[in-house]
Amino acid sequence: MMPISVNVTSQQIYSKCGTINMENGPYLDGESSENELDDYPGYFKVFRRDRSSINMRENEEPVMNFVENREVRLRRRSSAIPPFDPFQKYPIPDLVIENIFEFLCKRDISNAMRCCRRFYNIGEASKFWTNFDLGDKRITEFTLAALLRRNTQYLRLADAKCDQVNTCELKPYHSKLFGKIPCSLKLLDLSRAILNKKQLAMLLKPCQNLVGLSLENQTIDDEIASHIAKNPHLRRLDLSMTKGLTEFGLQLIVEKCRSLEELSLAWCGLSQSTCAAISKRLTSTLRKLNISGTLEKKGVTDCVVLSIGQSCPYLNDLDISDNIEVTKTSIVIVIRHLPKLRTLSCNRCYGIDPNTFLNLTTTGIRHLNVHGCISESNLETFYAYFPNMDVNKTVLNYTAKPYQSETATHRIWGHSLR
Structure with a gap:
């Protein structure tokens, strides 16, 4: 309960309002007017009402049982017990916590990583983020950079929408997120994803080990084509319904990617x-x-x-x-x-x-x-x-599509994302 300071003595209440009838409840029996009684916070206004539902709705008024227009001092409750961290008292190895995290879904792991730095470092382990499905989701550039840093190998971003981050907000994290990122992406599905040129280049620039890539309905210029050509082991490439593809860019892809088995230029x-x-x-x-x-x-x-x-x-x-x-x-x-x-x-x-x-x-x-x-x-x-x-x-x-049917969207090129 919060402490309330009221400068009213019991003698003043008895002198103005009379006695208190305890048999009928803690209500005042004096002949004072309601205006005088409203000055005291302990007063409960009582009405005699007709029990019919219509009359009760007509006579219904809010009952005020709190003090209005008063300054209340709030005190923070101080605990006499010092804070207790079981992870410091009982030295639990990181391997045990890592094994516990394996039973959690990716959303729960993300929430656990916000608890402390130790959980964050353990949760950022690459084996938790090997497969990731963000299809038809709304993401930011921070999400793209974080996935690249966590060594994601199989990523689905079909029909996803990426929001652009303000340059001022991105600048403090630029060296950490967008430095020399060791990218491990092998399968990347960007079919119909809403990405601008900078975001598309952010994803493809560090990629050199891609085996399957889908860029359906994306805008591809010579710069993006040069990033695609850096993947000599690329086997499946879907460029259907792309825009901006030039003769120079397409020749560069065909000449550098000599392991292609499936190609779609529809x-x-x-x-x-x-x-x-x-x-x-x-x-x-x-x-x-x-x-x-x-x-x-x-x-x-x-x-x-x-x-x-x-x-x-x-x-x-x-x-x-x-x-x-x-x-x-x-x-x-x-x-x-x-x-x-x-x-x-x-x-x-x-x-x-x-x-x-x-x-x-x-x-x-x-x-x-x-x-x-x-x-x-x-x-x-x-x-x-x-x-x-x-x-x-x-x-x-x-041909070169990530999935072989409209319903098998949880798999890309035969690899399950679950």
Whole structure:
């Protein structure tokens, strides 16, 4: 209870208000007016009310049982018992605390790290942050820097939004957070993440060991392309629907990343000269290629398909959909130069004669997608020519995508984030 100073004596109360009737409760029985009684803090105003709910609501008034307009002195309660730290009295090894932290989720570990410096140092151990899923979350640049410092290896930031930190707030931590950061990222999913150029460069600049990278719907200039090219062990690269990609930047990526197995350049708006340049520089280790959607600039032609067949003879999945410059010559090139091809997608390639697809019956292709190339009336007849082939069974292309279905978002390139 807080001490209250009231300069009223018991004699003054008896002289003004009379006696106190203890049988009916601690209420005053004198003939004093209510104005006089309101001067004393111990007075409880009592009303005779009708018990009906309507009259009770009409007569309801707040009962004041506290002192108003008084200055109250607050005292901090001082404990006679000195503060006790069990971690100092009983020397608990860091290994024991670390084993306890293994049973906590990442949110609880973050809360525990705020307790003391020792918990922070133990909780910052890299093994707690090897997998991290921040998909569809709102984060800051501090979060990105902290994840890089904690040696995160598998990071998902799909559909995340990163808020920019004020330069004045970031300056005191710049040397600690953004110095020479030993980055251990191997799989990085930035699909549809809302990042500006500085934030994207912050993530990619220290990366040199990436194996899988998705930059779907990001803006990529030559600087970002140079950061991507520093990863010689990159095997899966998704650049679908990116903007700002130039011929120089794309050539730099293709020439430096010679371990690529899956590459997606779908709907990047590539020009014909860019497609011709990179098709001659593709690595022979490539197994899956998606170069669909160059409608506006008419990038993919029969010559580009020929260069792809000569550079990547071991392709087993090729998607050249939505390229109106492709003709039946490309089908002949596929038959001659890509003997290991198992999946071919030519959706909405209106320049290809439908009868040309009948030549694919002698090849090893097992999955053929020709949506929009065959009229509805001839589909049944067309299916009859390919009894051992799945025709138009696949709607979406998952080349170099972090996940192989819309529901398996907790895994990126086969690695679980749980």
